[in-house]
Amino acid sequence: MADGCVAMSRKLQFDQIRLPPECDALRQEVRAFLAEEIAKGTFDPHRPGHGDSHDRAFSKRIGTKGWIGMTWPKKYGGHERSFLERYVVTEEFRVASAPVRSHFVADRQSGPILLKYAPEHIKANILPRICRGELCFVIGMSESGSGSDLFAAKTRATKVDEGWRINGSKIWTSNANIADYMIALFRTSPPTNENRRHGLTQFLVNMTARGIKVNPIYQMSGQQDFNEVVFEDAFVPDDHVLGEIDGAWKQATSELAYERSGPERFLETFYLMLELIRAIGPEPDTRSAEGLGRLVAQLHTLRRMSVSVAGMLQAGKEPVVEAAIVKDLGTIWEQKLPNRVRELTAFVPPEIANRVTLEEQLAFATTIAPKLTIQGGTTEILRGIIARGLGLR
Amino acid sequence: MTNDSDHIVTESAARIFADLADPQIINRLDDGAWKAPFWLALADAGLPLAWVPEQLGGAGASLADGFAVLGVTGRFAVAVPLAETLLAGWLLTRAGVAAPNGPMTIAPSRPSDRIIFDADGALSGSAIGIPFASEAQHIAVLAQGEEGAFVALVAASDCMIGEGQTLAGDPSNIVRFQHVKPLRYARAPFGLDHTALMMMGSVGRSVQIAGVLESILSLSVSYANQRVAFERPIGKFQAVQHNLARLAGETAAALAVSGSAVNTITQSDSFDEAAFLEGASAKIRCAEAATEGAGIAHQVFGAIGFTKEHVLHRFTLRTLAWRDDFGSESYWAAELGRHVAKCGADEFWPMVASR
Numbered sequence: 001m002a003d004g005c006v007a008m009s010r011k012l013q014f015d016q017i018r019l020p021p022e023c024d025a026l027r028q029e030v031r032a033f034l035a036e037e038i039a040k041g042t043f044d045p046h047r048p049g050h051g052d053s054h055d056r057a058f059s060k061r062i063g064t065k066g067w068i069g070m071t072w073p074k075k076y077g078g079h080e081r082s083f084l085e086r087y088v089v090t091e092e093f094r095v096a097s098a099p100v101r102s103h104f105v106a107d108r109q110s111g112p113i114l115l116k117y118a119p120e121h122i123k124a125n126i127l128p129r130i131c132r133g134e135l136c137f138v139i140g141m142s143e144s145g146s147g148s149d150l151f152a153a154k155t156r157a158t159k160v161d162e163g164w165r166i167n168g169s170k171i172w173t174s175n176a177n178i179a180d181y182m183i184a185l186f187r188t189s190p191p192t193n194e195n196r197r198h199g200l201t202q203f204l205v206n207m208t209a210r211g212i213k214v215n216p217i218y219q220m221s222g223q224q225d226f227n228e229v230v231f232e233d234a235f236v237p238d239d240h241v242l243g244e245i246d247g248a249w250k251q252a253t254s255e256l257a258y259e260r261s262g263p264e265r266f267l268e269t270f271y272l273m274l275e276l277i278r279a280i281g282p283e284p285d286t287r288s289a290e291g292l293g294r295l296v297a298q299l300h301t302l303r304r305m306s307v308s309v310a311g312m313l314q315a316g317k318e319p320v321v322e323a324a325i326v327k328d329l330g331t332i333w334e335q336k337l338p339n340r341v342r343e344l345t346a347f348v349p350p351e352i353a354n355r356v357t358l359e360e361q362l363a364f365a366t367t368i369a370p371k372l373t374i375q376g377g378t379t380e381i382l383r384g385i386i387a388r389g390l391g392l393r
Numbered sequence: 394m395t396n397d398s399d400h401i402v403t404e405s406a407a408r409i410f411a412d413l414a415d416p417q418i419i420n421r422l423d424d425g426a427w428k429a430p431f432w433l434a435l436a437d438a439g440l441p442l443a444w445v446p447e448q449l450g451g452a453g454a455s456l457a458d459g460f461a462v463l464g465v466t467g468r469f470a471v472a473v474p475l476a477e478t479l480l481a482g483w484l485l486t487r488a489g490v491a492a493p494n495g496p497m498t499i500a501p502s503r504p505s506d507r508i509i510f511d512a513d514g515a516l517s518g519s520a521i522g523i524p525f526a527s528e529a530q531h532i533a534v535l536a537q538g539e540e541g542a543f544v545a546l547v548a549a550s551d552c553m554i555g556e557g558q559t560l561a562g563d564p565s566n567i568v569r570f571q572h573v574k575p576l577r578y579a580r581a582p583f584g585l586d587h588t589a590l591m592m593m594g595s596v597g598r599s600v601q602i603a604g605v606l607e608s609i610l611s612l613s614v615s616y617a618n619q620r621v622a623f624e625r626p627i628g629k630f631q632a633v634q635h636n637l638a639r640l641a642g643e644t645a646a647a648l649a650v651s652g653s654a655v656n657t658i659t660q661s662d663s664f665d666e667a668a669f670l671e672g673a674s675a676k677i678r679c680a681e682a683a684t685e686g687a688g689i690a691h692q693v694f695g696a697i698g699f700t701k702e703h704v705l706h707r708f709t710l711r712t713l714a715w716r717d718d719f720g721s722e723s724y725w726a727a728e729l730g731r732h733v734a735k736c737g738a739d740e741f742w743p744m745v746a747s748r
Contacts, residue, residue: 274738293725392618
C-alpha cells in the first residue's frame, strides 16, 4: 500500500490552470463584440433554436476580429495565440448561443488536421480562408454501417491517374448542405488479419466536385443539419490525400483531446441555467436554491476540469483520459440539465416574466438533448477509452 | 499542487502512514494500540502542527503543503485526528494563539452550532458532531462574543463530551461547554468568522474525500483485474469497465474541484466571493462524488467488499461520513444557490468565468 495505495498504471491529473491575465482583455473584447451583434439583431441569445445557426457573414466578421485559427501560424493566416485564449473565445460564443456553425468545425478540427497533414500549397490556399471565416468544413466519418465503429467504413477510394475515384456514402454529416470542404475517411485497402484498423485514408474533398450529391436528413428537433452525402465516381486529386495511405488510424490521438474537452462539451444547454435563475428569482425557496447550487457546483467543476485539460495540452502533455472524462461528465450534465431545470421550475408562479422563454428553451433543449451523448464519440466509446487508460483493456 | 516541497511533504507523510497505519493492517487489529506510536511519528515529522508557524511551536508549512497532507490522510482513510489537529492549529494561529502538542479538534463543526463567549471570558453552548472530541486533548473553539468572534483554546477535559461515532466508527461527539474557562484566547482577526471556519473545514474534507476516492479507484481497478468470474477477470466485462470509468470520472471531478478550491485559498488567503464559489462547489461536488464513488466501488467488489474483514469499508464509510462535517452538500448548495439567485442571471456567467 506504499504511496497511498495508488498502484494504477497512471494517476489522474488535473493541473490547476488559471486563464492568464491577457485573457481578461480578450474576454471583454469578445463580450463587447457579441453585445454589438445582438443589438443589431444578428442573433437572439434567448432563442438558441431560432434563426440560422450558419451565418457566413457573421463568421467573416469573427474572422476579421482574428478569432478563427487563433493558435495557427501567422503564415497561414493564423494569430499564434495560445489555446487558453482560444478557450475564452469559444466559451464566450457558446454562452451567448451565437451562430458559429459555419466556421466552428474548421476552426476546431479540420484546420489542425490540414496543418499537420496537408501539402504546403494546400495549406497556403485553404487555411487563410478558414481564418477569414470564408470556409465551412464537414466531417465525413459515419456511414450507414459504420458509426462508433469507424473502422467498418466501406466508402471506397480507388486509385486512378493523378488521383482517386470515390464511391459510396457518408451519413449524419452536419453542415454538408452548406460546406465547402469535407475531411473524409475512405477505404483504400481491405483491413488485414493482423490489423482491422488498416486500410483507411484521410482525404480533403472539395464539395463542389462532380459526382457528390447531398441529401437532407431532418432531425427529431425539427432542425436540418444532418445530411447523407453520396459519392458517385467523385474525383479527388492526389495532393488531397492527408497523411499516410491506409494509415489514418494512426493520425487521431492528441487532436481528439481538443475535440473532446472543450467548453462546447458542457455548455450546449447553458442558456437554461440563466432562465432557471430568472424563474426562481432573487429569493428562492430552499428546494430551488439547493437545486441551483448543485448545478452551479457541477458546472464550475466541469469548467475547471476543461480549462485544466486545455492548459495541459498547451503545455505539451497528453491528457487523453482526462479529456475523455471531461466529455463523458460534461455531455451527461448538459443532457440532464433540461429535465433538472424543468423539475426546479415546476412550482414557480405561472406569471413569472420569463415564462415563454423558459418554456421555449425547455422544449428545444429537451428535443436536442439525446444527441449530446452521441455526437463526437458516444458515452460508451468514451468509457471504453477511460477503461483502457485505467489499465482494464 | 505539484511543486517540489509538496512532493517531499506528501512522501514523508505517506511513508509514515504506510509503515504505521496501513489500512489493511489496522483493519485486522482489535484495539487502538497502533494509534500512539503512529501519532508520535506524525508529531516527530511536524505534521499535526504543520499549519502553525515555528515561533508558535509548529512546523511552519505552507497552506498548500498542509492540504497535500490532508490528501494523504484521505488516501489512507486516516482514523486519527490529524486533519482536525491541522485545522485547529490553523484556527489558533490565525488569532495568534499558541498551539499545544497532542491531538486537537475544532468546535463548532456544523453550520448551525454556535458557542458563546461570555462577558466574563468563559464559553457556553454545545456543538454536535465534533470529530474525535473524545480522543482530543484540546479543542480550538471559534466563539461569538458581544463584540465579535474569539478564538479560544480549551482543555477537552474541561468540557462535557458525549458518546457518539461516525459511520466509520471514528469518534464524533456532542461537546457541551458549561462556562468553560479557556486556557488562552484572542480576538479573531477580521474575516475569520463562522462561515470562514466552515469553509476551511469543508475544503479540508473535500481534499480528504478526493484522496479516498483515489484509493477506492485504485483498489477497485486492481480487484477487477484479479477477480475471475465466467472464466475471465471481471474487469474485462464492459459493464464493469463502464462502472469503473464512472468511478474515474467522479474521482477526477473531486480531485479537480478540491484542487481548485485549495489553489484559490492558498493564493488569496481570504474568504471572499471567489473562495465561497470555489469552496462551496468543492464540498458539494466532492460529497456527490463520495456518494456515487462509494456505491460503484461496493458494486465492483460484490459480497467480499461488504465484509468487516475487507478493507473497502474503511475508505467508503469515511468518505461518506466526511460529507456531513462543516456543512453537508445540501447545506452548501442552498447557500450557493441563494447567493447566485441574489446576484441574478446577468452576473452568473461572469462569476463562473472569473474562476
